[in-house]
Amino acid sequence: MHIREYTEDDLDAVFRLRRLAFNSTERPERLVQPGRHGLVAELDGKVAGVLGIGEYAQFYGGAAVPMGGIGGVAVDGATRGRGVAAALLDAALPVMREHGQPISVLYATVPTLYRKRGWERAGLFEWVELPMDRLLTTPRPAELMASRPAGEADLSALRDCYLEVARTIDGMADRRPPRIDLAKVLEMDLVSVLPGPNGLRGYLTAQREPGGDMGRLKVYDLIGVDVEAQLNLLASLRSWAGTLDAIDLRITDPATLNLLGATPVRYSVWTSTWMLRVVDLPAAVAARGWPRPANAAVDLEIVDEHAPWHAGLHRIVAEDGAVRVEPGGTGAVRLHARALGPWFSGAQNTHALRRAGLLEGDPADAVVLDQLVGASGAPRLADFF
């Protein structure tokens, strides 16, 4: 088997594989695009498998950590079960490391395949269905704010508004170019902004989609930097009561739904989980933000056969507000590669990792790992790839 980076000449072969695997109907104009590259596997000189890597970044502890977003993994139906996907994933790890991506995320249709290579569930991507009668009972805003449609001139303020909120939610994508093209937002059916004294106080993006008698309204972002902005945007959705029974809301900011919404004890949520892999522990630790760490140190032994560059003994040291990884130490806490993703994102604490068989060692040593990430709430993404 031969694995190499794909080039524009592979477009037809890659499209054929993805059409078979995902029923994709639209042939992309280009394969190699800014912010995206990928690998193909050849068997007997013929392209038998493909894997795409997007250049993203996720906020952790307020800092944007470069992330390789894996997607479009597809193997020819006639050569499945021969280790092609596994070989592509193995090859992707050093490639992401060379591209300065110390972490990697994917939405898995086949979790076992990725678990064996060190990815593990580490956060949520969710849509909630808000029945109109519930929406009508959300609190009224105290201050009525006038919204208006967004134009080209609002794009950078819109991005700043998103970033102000997103950098406070672990896992959220840093929607800066090249991978995420903000201008595409203006192609949506509804983009409404709440102007504030400095930039925007909030915005809402939505798309009409088929479904039911009158179709559906899918709200992709509902972002407000303060309570009044969020309540005004929620209130604006009431105007749809005449035509729709419910609205679909992508959860970008959990505060909007959990603290301000009127969802009852049971409601419908559509959840996708994403899996995270730490590709390069010292680089990932250096890139992450850490919430005011007290001075502490913990000795680790990393068990990771697929990323030998960070396997073995390390010490994580928090000193004077900064956190770093040094080589050596006693290896008091043993972490399987699969433990690193859920720990890094804050999705699981060391007790859960131990019960899953992914961590061993003295609990008093291990708890330092929990204190460092200081997880507050479920890690989230509101972007799908």
Ligand SMILES: CC(C)(COP(=O)(O)OP(=O)(O)OC[C@H]1O[C@@H](n2cnc3c(N)ncnc32)[C@H](O)[C@@H]1OP(=O)(O)O)[C@@H](O)C(=O)NCCC(=O)NCCS
């Ligand atoms: C999923 C897919 C990429 C796997 O490709 P493949 O080359 O057959 O996989 P491999 O032979 O490298 O398998 C690697 C491991 O994953 C496991 N695996 C592969 N497909 C699996 C499946 N559908 N369910 C459970 N385990 C699976 C294999 O058992 C193997 O485990 P092993 O190392 O213990 O033997 C391929 O079946 C495919 O293209 N499917 C359609 C598209 C798709 O679902 N892509 C995934 C997008 S996230």
